[in-house]
Amino acid sequence: MNRIVHPIEQESFRRLRARLDTSHLPPLTRAVVERVIHSAADLEYASDLVLAEADLVPAHAALHAGAPVVVDVEMVAAGITRRETVCRLKDATSGPGLTRSAHAIRLAYEEVGPGALWVIGCAPTALEELLTLDADPALVIGLPVGFVGAAESKAALRESGLPAVSNVSEKGGSAVAAAALNALLYQPISPEETL
Structure with missing residues (x-):
């Protein structure tokens, strides 16, 4: 079933593309970059995001094949359509050395196991905890926000070598993390991915 795009969204993307040329980007990268920028009305994400088409293609296939999607907070879940x-x-629960967000990631991993797509848009400690697990993710969208630990947790994600979407700065948040996943959801499956 094709997604119906409202005229306001169409015009918003037209204006975004008038201000920023994304035509040189590979298709899934372009989709993620544009949808993240659209969600925050922040063109700086074009140079702040770190992602690779080689990570997005298999993640896109896994997502459309039904891989579980794990989120760190309900606000991210609410944004994923x-x-x-x-x-x-x-x-x-929280305890000494373990935040509630980190514990939630452990519980989610026990439920879904390897191969999930992880979308973290709020808690840097959730991303840090995920990196300690043998989660073998299809993709980690690591875009937590904040002045304490956000940039550092995203740097650790990039250093981990896991397939990921992240950004360099302290900005991020539930809306942009959900937007990154929605970009992959909204892209149809290409013939190459069905082979």
């Missing part, structure tokens, strides 16, 4: 997500924050 057309897909159920796993969020265990309500079941998590």
Whole structure:
């Protein structure tokens, strides 16, 4: 089923493309960059995001094949359209050396196992915890926001070698993390991915 795009969204993307040329980007990279910029009305994401088409293609295939989507907070889940997500924050507790967000990531991993897409848009400690697990993710969208630990956790994600979408700065958040996943959801499956 094709997604119906509202005229306001069409005009918004037309204006975005008038201000920023993204035509040189590979298709999935372009989709993610544009949707993240659109979600925040922030053109700086074009130079702040770190992602690779080689990571996005298999993640896109896994997503459309039904791989689980895990989020760190309900705000990220609320922004993801057309897909159920796993969020265990309500079941998590905090303790010495372990934040509630980190515990929620452990609980989610116990539920979904390897191969999931992880979307972290709020808590740097959730991203840090994910990096300690043997999650073998299809993709990690690591865009937590904040002045404490956000940039550092995203740098650790990039250093991990896991397939990822991240950014260099302290900015991020639930809306942009959900937008990055939605960009992949909205892209149809190409003939090459069905082979």
